[in-house]
Amino acid sequence: MTKFSETQLTEFNRLVARYPEGKQKSALLPVLHLAQDSFGGWLSSETMDYVAELLRIAPIEVYEVATFYSMYNLKPVGKYMFEVCQTGPCMLRGSDDIVAYIGEKLSIKPGETTADGLFTLKTVECLGACGYAPMMQLGKHYREHLTKEKVDAIIDECRKTAAANN
Amino acid sequence: MSEQPLFKVTIDNITIEVPAGTTILNAARKIGGDVAPPAMCYYSKLQGSGGKCRTCLVEVSKGSEKDPRPMPKLVASCRTTVMDGMEVKNITSPKVLDARAGVVEFLLLNHPLDCPVCDQAGECHLQDLSYEHGKEGTRYEFQRRTFKKHNIGPYIQLHMTRCILCYRCVFVADQLTAKREHGILDRGDHSEIATMIEKSLESDFIGNVIDVCPVGALTDKTFRFKNRVWFLKPMDAHRDCPTCSGKVTLWNRGDEVFRVTARKDEWGEVENTEDGKPAWICNTCRFEKKQTSDWVIEGPRMISRQSVISQGHYAGNIGMHKPNETFSAVHGGRQPKLMMDIHTASEVNKPNIELSLINGPAHSTDFNSKKD
Amino acid sequence: MGVKLLLEKAHVEGIRSYEVYRREGGYRSVEKAIKTMGPEAIVEEVKKSGLRGRGGAGFPAGMKWSFIAKPEGVPRHLVCNADESEPGTFKDRYLMEFIPHLLIEGLIVSSFALGSNNTYIYIRGEYAWIVDILEQAIGEAKANGFLGKNILGSGFDCEIHVQRGAGAYICGEETALIESLEGKRGNPRIKPPFPAIQGVWQRPTVVNNVETLAAVVPIINMGGEEYAKIGVGKSTGTKLMSACGNINKPGVYEIDMTISVEEFIYSDEYCGGIANGKRLKACIPGGSSVPILPANLLLKTAKGETRYMNYESLSDGGFATGSMMGSGGFIVLDEDQCVVKNTYTFARFYRHESCGQCSPCREGTGWMEKLLYRLEKGQGKSSDIDLLWDIQRKIEGNTICPLGDAAAWPVAAAIRHFRDEFEWHVTHAAEAQTRNFGLAHYADPIHVPTTV
Ligand SMILES: Cc1cc2nc3c(=O)[nH]c(=O)nc-3n(C[C@H](O)[C@H](O)[C@H](O)COP(=O)(O)O)c2cc1C
Ligand code: SF4
Ligand code: SF4
Numbered sequence: 001m002t003k004f005s006e007t008q009l010t011e012f013n014r015l016v017a018r019y020p021e022g023k024q025k026s027a028l029l030p031v032l033h034l035a036q037d038s039f040g041g042w043l044s045s046e047t048m049d050y051v052a053e054l055l056r057i058a059p060i061e062v063y064e065v066a067t068f069y070s071m072y073n074l075k076p077v078g079k080y081m082f083e084v085c086q087t088g089p090c091m092l093r094g095s096d097d098i099v100a101y102i103g104e105k106l107s108i109k110p111g112e113t114t115a116d117g118l119f120t121l122k123t124v125e126c127l128g129a130c131g132y133a134p135m136m137q138l139g140k141h142y143r144e145h146l147t148k149e150k151v152d153a154i155i156d157e158c159r160k161t162a163a164a165n166n
Numbered sequence: 167m168s169e170q171p172l173f174k175v176t177i178d179n180i181t182i183e184v185p186a187g188t189t190i191l192n193a194a195r196k197i198g199g200d201v202a203p204p205a206m207c208y209y210s211k212l213q214g215s216g217g218k219c220r221t222c223l224v225e226v227s228k229g230s231e232k233d234p235r236p237m238p239k240l241v242a243s244c245r246t247t248v249m250d251g252m253e254v255k256n257i258t259s260p261k262v263l264d265a266r267a268g269v270v271e272f273l274l275l276n277h278p279l280d281c282p283v284c285d286q287a288g289e290c291h292l293q294d295l296s297y298e299h300g301k302e303g304t305r306y307e308f309q310r311r312t313f314k315k316h317n318i319g320p321y322i323q324l325h326m327t328r329c330i331l332c333y334r335c336v337f338v339a340d341q342l343t344a345k346r347e348h349g350i351l352d353r354g355d356h357s358e359i360a361t362m363i364e365k366s367l368e369s370d371f372i373g374n375v376i377d378v379c380p381v382g383a384l385t386d387k388t389f390r391f392k393n394r395v396w397f398l399k400p401m402d403a404h405r406d407c408p409t410c411s412g413k414v415t416l417w418n419r420g421d422e423v424f425r426v427t428a429r430k431d432e433w434g435e436v437e438n439t440e441d442g443k444p445a446w447i448c449n450t451c452r453f454e455k456k457q458t459s460d461w462v463i464e465g466p467r468m469i470s471r472q473s474v475i476s477q478g479h480y481a482g483n484i485g486m487h488k489p490n491e492t493f494s495a496v497h498g499g500r501q502p503k504l505m506m507d508i509h510t511a512s513e514v515n516k517p518n519i520e521l522s523l524i525n526g527p528a529h530s531t532d533f534n535s536k537k538d
Numbered sequence: 539m540g541v542k543l544l545l546e547k548a549h550v551e552g553i554r555s556y557e558v559y560r561r562e563g564g565y566r567s568v569e570k571a572i573k574t575m576g577p578e579a580i581v582e583e584v585k586k587s588g589l590r591g592r593g594g595a596g597f598p599a600g601m602k603w604s605f606i607a608k609p610e611g612v613p614r615h616l617v618c619n620a621d622e623s624e625p626g627t628f629k630d631r632y633l634m635e636f637i638p639h640l641l642i643e644g645l646i647v648s649s650f651a652l653g654s655n656n657t658y659i660y661i662r663g664e665y666a667w668i669v670d671i672l673e674q675a676i677g678e679a680k681a682n683g684f685l686g687k688n689i690l691g692s693g694f695d696c697e698i699h700v701q702r703g704a705g706a707y708i709c710g711e712e713t714a715l716i717e718s719l720e721g722k723r724g725n726p727r728i729k730p731p732f733p734a735i736q737g738v739w740q741r742p743t744v745v746n747n748v749e750t751l752a753a754v755v756p757i758i759n760m761g762g763e764e765y766a767k768i769g770v771g772k773s774t775g776t777k778l779m780s781a782c783g784n785i786n787k788p789g790v791y792e793i794d795m796t797i798s799v800e801e802f803i804y805s806d807e808y809c810g811g812i813a814n815g816k817r818l819k820a821c822i823p824g825g826s827s828v829p830i831l832p833a834n835l836l837l838k839t840a841k842g843e844t845r846y847m848n849y850e851s852l853s854d855g856g857f858a859t860g861s862m863m864g865s866g867g868f869i870v871l872d873e874d875q876c877v878v879k880n881t882y883t884f885a886r887f888y889r890h891e892s893c894g895q896c897s898p899c900r901e902g903t904g905w906m907e908k909l910l911y912r913l914e915k916g917q918g919k920s921s922d923i924d925l926l927w928d929i930q931r932k933i934e935g936n937t938i939c940p941l942g943d944a945a946a947w948p949v950a951a952a953i954r955h956f957r958d959e960f961e962w963h964v965t966h967a968a969e970a971q972t973r974n975f976g977l978a979h980y981a982d983p984i985h986v987p988t989t990v
C-alpha cells in the first residue's frame with residue numbers, strides 16, 4: 001500500500017505549511033520529490049493518485065506536473081542512476097568519452113538499466129557544474145572532473161555499498 | 167456598470183472605436199473580414215485562452231496617442247489590449263505575413279496531413295490557414311512525431327498527431343466540467359493530450375471539446391467516417407433540454423441526423439444565447455439525440471461563404487451569410503482568395519462520386535480512389 | 539587583485555556557519571537597514587548603486603523594486619531565482635554552497651525593503667544538497683533573531699522557504715518560476731500582467747537572481763554611491779563569472795568590470811590561459827544563449843578597440859560583431875573544438891527545455907536540432923545552412939518568452955561567424971568525421987576600416 005509513514009507525514013505537513021491557506025497545491029513539487037524518495041525511486045500512477053488525494057487536487061494536475069519535470073521517474077530505475085551531462089561545456093571537456101566508457105563497462109546504452117537492476121545510464125543536459133566537467137549526478141550528489149579511473153572507482157563503490165546492504 | 171471610455175484604433179488603415187480593454191484581435195473582428203487575424207488558440211468564450219499559437223501576431227506601428235513609439239516585436243493580438251490612438255498592421259505588414267507564414271510552417275511541421283481521412287476536413291482551421299498563408303510543399307525532411315494511441319472513451323476520438331496544443335480543450339474541461347480528467351502531459355515537442363491511466367472523459371459538458379478543437383484532434387466518435395461534412399445539410403434546431411440550452415446545429419442527410427454540434431459563429435466559435443452566455447451543449451444532446459423527431463427544426467443554418475462546407479448544398483442564396491469584405495478596400499481592390507476547392511486537395515472527394523447513389527451512410531472507403 | 543565584495547570571505551574556514559560568518563562582519567547590513575533605514579531608503583540606496591539584475595537580462599534592480607504594486611491588505615512576495623540552468627553558468631551554486639549566509643542576509647534586507655513576510659528561494663531540483671545548506675543557514679539566522687517574528691524589535695516578520703524545482707531550465711524564466719512555485723507545469727505566463735502586479739498567487743511579486751540579492755549586502759554596508767564607483771559606466775559593482783570550457787583554471791571568479799577579456803582569459807588570477815597550450819578559437823561570454831564570438835572579435839571590438847568584461851563592451855557591435863554579458867557563463871573553445879558540434883548540443887538543450895506552449899519554439903527548436911545533427915554528422919546539404927538561418931529568424935521575437943530567442947541566437951551567431959566551418963562539414967563530409975576544422979582564420983587580426 002502506498003502510504004507515507006508518520007515521519008514522512010510530518011515532513012509533508014511541514015512542506016504544506018510553507019504556503020498560504022488554500023494554496024496547498026504549491027507543495028506539489030517538493031511532495032513529489034518526497035514521494036519518489038519514499039516509494040522506490042519512481043512515481044507510479046498509484047503514488048501520484050495518493051499525492052493528489054493528500055493535496056486535495058485532481059489526479060491529472062499531478063500527472064501534468066510529474067511528466068513535465070525531468071527529475072521525476074515514471075518508470076522504475078536502477079539503484080544507482082548515472083546521469084551524465086552532455087551539454088556544450090561538458091562536451092568540450094570530453095563527456096562523450098565518459099558516456100561511451102560507462103556504456104562499455106556496464107554493457108548498456110544511455111537510457112538503459114543493467115540486468116541486475118543496479119545501474120541506469122542516462123544522458124542529461126547541463127546541471128550547473130560546467131566548470132568541473134565532465135560530471136554526473138549520482139543520487140543527491142555530483143561527481144565531478146570525471147576520468148575513466150574515477151568512473152571505475154565509482155562503479156566499484158556502488159557495487160560494494162549494494163553488496164553491504166544485501 | 168460605469169461607462170467604459172472608447173479608444174480609437176486603426177487596423178490596416180481602417181479606424182474604429184472600441185471600449186478600453188478590448189484586445190486588438192476583437193477590435194479587428196469588429197471590422198471583420200481579412201483584417202481579423204487568424205486565431206488558432208484564442209477562444210473568446212474560454213478564459214485565459216490565447217497567446218500560444220502565434221498565428222495572430224500583428225505589428226503595432228504606433229503604440230498610442232500618448233506614447234507613439236512602435237512596439238519592438240510583433241505582438242499576439244489576442245492578448246494585447248488596444249490603446250487610444252494605436253495603429254496596427256495586420257495584412258498590410260510584410261513582417262506579419264512573413265512571421266505568419268513561419269508559424270503556419272511550424273504548425274504543419276509535424277502535422278500528418280491526413281486530411282483525406284480526417285473528419286474535420288472542411289471545417290479545419292489549420293486547413294484554412296495553410297491554404298491562405300502556407301507555402302507549397304514542406305522543407306521538413308525528418309520523420310513526423312508519433313504518439314501512443316489513447317482511447318478516451320466511447321464518444322470522443324483523440325488523434326494526437328493532429329493536435330496543435332492550443333490548450334482550448336483543457337480550458338473547456340477546467341471551466342465547463344466539475345473535474346478535469348485530461349490535460350497536457352510531458353513537455354516541449356513531446357507534449358500530448360492525455361490522461362495517464364486511460365480514464366474516459368465523463369462529464370455532461372465534455373463533448374464541447376470537439377467543438378472548440380480547431381483541428382481534427384478531437385472528433386465525434388459517433389460520427390466518425392460516416393460522412394464528410396460538406397455533404398451534410400446543417401440545420402438549426404432545438405429541444406427542451408434539462409441540462410443545456412438545447413440550441414444546436416443538426417447535420418443531416420435526408421431525414422437522418424448524422425451529427426449534432428453547437429451553433430458556431432463566423433469565427434468558428436460557439437454562439438451566445440440571448441442571455442449572452444455561450445450556448446455550450448450537453449453530451450445527451452450531442453451524442454444521444456440522433457432522430458429528427460428529437461428536435462424542433464428551425465431552418466437551414468447560416469454558414470460563412472468562405473467555408474468549404476457551404477459548397478455542398480446551399481449553393482444558391484439560401485442560408486448564405488455574406489462576410490464583410492474589407493480585404494479589397496485595404497488591398498487596392500484585390501479580391502479575397504477563392505474558397506478552397508476540396509476536390510483539388512483531397513483524394514477522397516472525387517466529384518464523380520454522387521453521394522445519393524451510395525447505399526446507407528457513406529464511409530471514407532467509399533471515396534477511396536482505388537474503388538473509382 | 540580586483541575588488542571582491544561577494545566572495546571575499548568565501549574561503550574563510552567555517553564561513554558556512556553562522557558564528558564564523560557573524561564574526562567576519564555578517565548581518566551588519568540587516569542591523570543597519572532595519573534599525574537606521576526604512577524600506578524606501580533601502581530601495582533608494584539600491585537605485586543609487588546602479589545594480590543590474592545578474593540573472594541575465596541586466597534590468598536595474600532598484601527600478602524593478604520600485605514597480606511593485608502595494609494594494610492595501612494584499613501580501614507581497616520576494617522570490618529568489620536560484621534555478622541557475624543556463625549552460626555555462628554555475629556561479630549561484632558557488633555562492634550558495636560556500637557562503638550561504640550572504641544570500642540569506644541579502645534576502646532579509648530585500649524582504650524588508652519590499653515588505654515580503656514570506657520569501658521563497660526557488661532552487662533547481664538537482665542542487666539537492668544545497669537545499670540542506672540553505673535550510674541550515676536559515677535555521678541559524680532564525681535562532682539568532684534575524685528571521686522569524688519581530689526581527690530586531692522592528693515589528694517586521696519574515697520567513698524564508700526553500701522550494702526545490704525538479705528539472706526544467708524554463709523555470710528560470712520568472713513567470714514560469716512563479717507557475718512552478720504554485721505547483722504547476724513551468725509554462726511561462728503571457729504578460730501582461732507583470733509579476734510586480736500579479737505574481738505568485740496573483741499577489742505582487744519581485745523575482746531576483748541569487749547574485750543580485752547577495753549584492754544588496756555590500757550596497758547597504760558601503761552605500762549605493764560607493765558601490766557605483768566600482769566598475770565602469772552602467773556596469774557597476776562586481777560580477778561573478780563562471781568560467782568553463784578549455785581553460786586552465788575553470789571556476790567562479792569575482793571581477794570588477796574594468797578588466798579586459800584578454801586579461802580574464804590569460805591572467806593567472808582568473809582563467810589562466812587556454813588548456814594544454816592550445817590557442818583560443820572562440821568564446822561564448824555570457825551563457826549558452828548569447829552569441830558566440832571568434833577569437834578575433836572577442837578580444838577586440840570591430841573597431842579594433844580592446845574588449846572589456848562589462849555589459850557595454852561585451853555587447854559593443856550589437857549582434858553583428860558583439861555578444862552579451864548575459865548570466866556571466868564564460869565558455870571557452872580551443873582550436874580543436876568544433877563549432878558545429880557545440881551549436882548542436884545547445885540546440886539539443888533548447889529543444890529539450892522548451893515548455894512546448896508556443897508553436898515557433900516547440901517546433902522550431904526540434905527542427906534546428908535535427909538539421910544541426912545531420913550537418914555535424916556529415917549528412918547535411920549546403921541548403922540546410924540557409925534553412926537553419928531562416929528557422930532561427932522565424933523563431934526570434936515571435937515567441938511567448940525569451941527562450942525562443944535564446945535558442946535562436948546561438949545558431950544565428952554560429953552561422954554568422956563560422957559559416958565556412960558549417961560549409962566544410964558539407965563539402966568535406968567524410969573528412970569532417972575524422973578531424974575538426976581547426977582554428978582556421980578565426981584568430982587573425984581583423985581589418986578595421988579607417989573612418990575619417
Ligand atoms: C529561459 C530563461 C531562463 C532563465 N533562467 C534564469 C536563471 O536560471 N536564473 C536567473 O536568475 N534568471 C534566469 N532568467 C531570467 C529571469 O527571467 C529573470 O529575469 C531574473 O530572475 C530576474 O532577476 P534579476 O533582475 O536579478 O536578474 C531566465 C530567463 C529566461 C527567459
Ligand atoms: S486536442 Fe484540439 S483543442 Fe485540445 S489542445 Fe489539441 S488542438 Fe487544441
Ligand atoms: S518560447 Fe518556448 S519556452 Fe517560452 S513559452 Fe514558448 S514554447 Fe515555452
Ligand code: FES
Binds near residue numbers: 131
Ligand atoms: S554543461 Fe555539463 S554541467 Fe553545465
Ligand code: FES
Binds near residue numbers: 216217243
Ligand atoms: S490566437 Fe493569438 S496566439 Fe493563438
